[in-house]
Structures are given as C-alpha cells and as structure tokens.
Amino acid sequence: MLLGISGSLRKEATNRKLIREAARLYGGPFTEADLALPLYDGDLERRDGIPARVIDLADQIAAAEAVVISSPEYNQSMSGVLKNALDWVSRTDRKPWLGKPVAIMAAAAGRAGGARSTYALRLAMTPFRPRFSAGPEVLVAAAAQQFDAEGRLINEMNLRALTEAMAILRTEAGAAA
Numbered sequence: 001m002l003l004g005i006s007g008s009l010r011k012e013a014t015n016r017k018l019i020r021e022a023a024r025l026y027g028g029p030f031t032e033a034d035l036a037l038p039l040y041d042g043d044l045e046r047r048d049g050i051p052a053r054v055i056d057l058a059d060q061i062a063a064a065e066a067v068v069i070s071s072p073e074y075n076q077s078m079s080g081v082l083k084n085a086l087d088w089v090s091r092t093d094r095k096p097w098l099g100k101p102v103a104i105m106a107a108a109a110g111r112a113g114g115a116r117s118t119y120a121l122r123l124a125m126t127p128f129r130p131r132f133s134a135g136p137e138v139l140v141a142a143a144a145q146q147f148d149a150e151g152r153l154i155n156e157m158n159l160r161a162l163t164e165a166m167a168i169l170r171t172e173a174g175a176a177a
Contacts, residue, residue: 003064007071007082061096097128113139135165
C-alpha cells in the first residue's frame with residue numbers, strides 16, 4: 001500500500017492532486033493521510049499523551065510499502081501542517097520512517113515549483129532515516145494551471161518525471177520488502 005501525505009489541508013489542493021496522480025501511476029492500493037492534527041504542544045502531550053490520530057498516522061506510515069509526500073512552499077519552507085505532523089510522529093515510540101522508501105515532491109504557485117520546500121522537508125526528515133527515493137525531482141510550478149478537471153497532470157514534462165519517479169519508488173519498495 002502506498003501512503004500519500006499532502007502538506008496542504010485544502011480539499012482541492014494541488015498537492016493533494018499531485019499525490020493522487022502519483023498513486024495512480026504507482027498502481028495498487030492507496031491511502032491518503034489526514035494531517036488535521038492538533039498543534040504540537042509538550043504540555044498537551046504530558047497531560048493527555050499522544051493523540052490517537054497521531055498514533056494512527058504513525059501506524060499508517062509503518063504499514064505502507066512506500067510513502068509519497070507533496071508539500072506546498074510557504075515562506076521558502078514546507079507547510080506548517082506537514083512540519084507539525086513530523087513533530088508529532090517523532091514523539092511516538094514507533095520509528096515508522098526508519099528505512100521506509102519515501103518520494104518527496106512539491107506543487108507550488110511559484111516558478112521554482114516548491115524546490116525549497118522539498119529541501120526543507122528532506123532536512124527535517126533526515127534524523128528519521130527514511131530511504132529517500134532516487135527518482136527524479138517532481139516540482140510542479142504554476143501548479144493551479146497544471147491539472148485538468150479530473151486532477152491529471154497536463155504538462156508532459158511533469159507527467160514524465162512523476163511516472164519515472166513512481167516506477168523507481170515501486171522498485172525501491174519491492175527491494176525493501
């Protein structure tokens with residue numbers, strides 16, 4: 001099963017479209033993570049423990065054969081929603097990212113297509129020791145204009161890169177099994 005994580009909560013976010021398009025190209029079962037989590041707060045954790053939704057997310061990551069993450073670029077970094085989820089999952093007693101094949105991509109309004117968000121995400125995830133996919137970078141610039149009404153990528157260059165990235169991720173997930 002492929003797990004998709006969008007760094008945007010909006011229902012019709014281009015990053016949601018991108019992970020769904022990645023799932024279509026990857027093939028097989030797909031689950032989309034829900035990052036509508038409370039803000040990380042050490043006092044909340046101490047008082048109430050780790051929220052059940054965070055445990056569920058950590059379990060989804062652990063159960064997935066591979067993970068695809070797409071984040072918008074907010075102020076030259078990943079979204080706060082995504083960083084919050086990483087922070088919460090790091091507080092669990094699980095190590096769901098360890099050795100997990102992960103493909104990172106971005107869809108953003110700017111001309112760099114979210115490149116800085118992917119660099120920030122890679123840096124933030126390095127301590128978790130995932131296996132970052134060797135696939136090509138998938139950076140969808142001017143993202144609002146890059147998907148058709150069905151959520152399919154319309155730019156051939158982006159589609160080729162995503163197709164290749166998902167083929168590589170599928171191979172890496174098979175090697176990890």
